[in-house]
Amino acid sequence: MPLYKTINPNSQTTVKIWKILESFEDLMNNTQLKPESLERVFGMKSELHQRGFLSVRHLLTEFGYQDSDLFYDEHGKPHLKDGKQISITHSFHFSAVIVSENVVGIDIEKQRNKITIIAHKFIDYEFDYLKENDSDYIKKLTAIWCIKESLYKLFATPGLSFKKYFLVIPFEIKDKETVAWIDYQNQKYRYTIQFLEFEGFTCAYAIA
Template sequence: MPLYKTITVSPTTKVLIWKIEESFEALSEGISLTEHCNQRVMGMKSDLHKRGFMSVRHLLAAEGYIDHDLYYDENGKPHLKDDKHISITHSYIFSAIIVSDQEVGIDIEKQRSKILRIAHKFTPIEEYRTLANDDAVMRKLTFVWCAKESLYKSFACPGVSFLQHIYVEDFRLDELVTTSTVTYDEKRTTYNVYFLEFDEFTCAYALLNAND
């Protein structure tokens, strides 16, 4: 069971990360899906996407949940039937969930140089030109993308723009924590965002600021 990492953020918040090494068939053993989710996974063309989907069900099981405990609202945001908050992500060979009593979001991304070409679409790139080299810029931009993606998942409101509505407070690469805000439709919401890196991947998880 490749439960890669468990982070107990607080007594009411936990992050679980899975390294996807098994086949789809192996991951399917012992997992019961709702009819809707079974149709979703069988409709996926990518084997890696199928394996990612099933690995998330193992992460749920590690926290005592089954697929039937999970549902999605009209904006595609996941919820748990016991009213705990949940966010889900998977990228290539990693998947993760965060479960909490408070509003949360999570994202994992593979660190790739491609982000240097698309950075202008989600953040003012000139803010990162002072970093020592392209590798540092790539890492920083991946952190920022993950932060914004985690907030986007948590806020879950159609029309929110990464570039226009989500702001990530600047931080040093060795700090691995920052604050971020979503300002949209006359509403301003602040989050604390935490980062970690492993196997050339970046993970960010966001927790609603207690004052919001």
């Protein structure tokens, strides 16, 4: 079973990353799904998304949970029946789940040059320190996206603009962490975010 990596940021929090090597059939054969999950997975048009969805259920098993232990609220935020906090992500052939006593968010993205095309949609302040000729430019853009997406999941306030409400202070890829802020309704919320790279992907996770 391709459990790729396990990280324990603190005593209350665990991150598990899965490398999706199995076929859809193999993932299905070893997964028990509740009826609404079955309907959801068979309604997906992309096998890549189907395999991502199923790999997350395998990660739940690694945590000692089943698909029936997971539910979603009206905003699509995942929850666990035992009250622990959870966040879920998948991108291409990697997926990840973070479980904690604290409110959390996680995101994985593939590092791709096309992110430069949409950078203006999610970056404002960060352009002050980003340099296009930096060898880590694509990696930094991807990290910023992952950081903001993980914070968006943690903050759980639908519709917040990454560009307007989120800012990430200057960092280097080798730092593997940075500070980010959410500036919303005249209040500032400060977070220390961890991130890592593997096989051309970036993963960031936020813990409240």
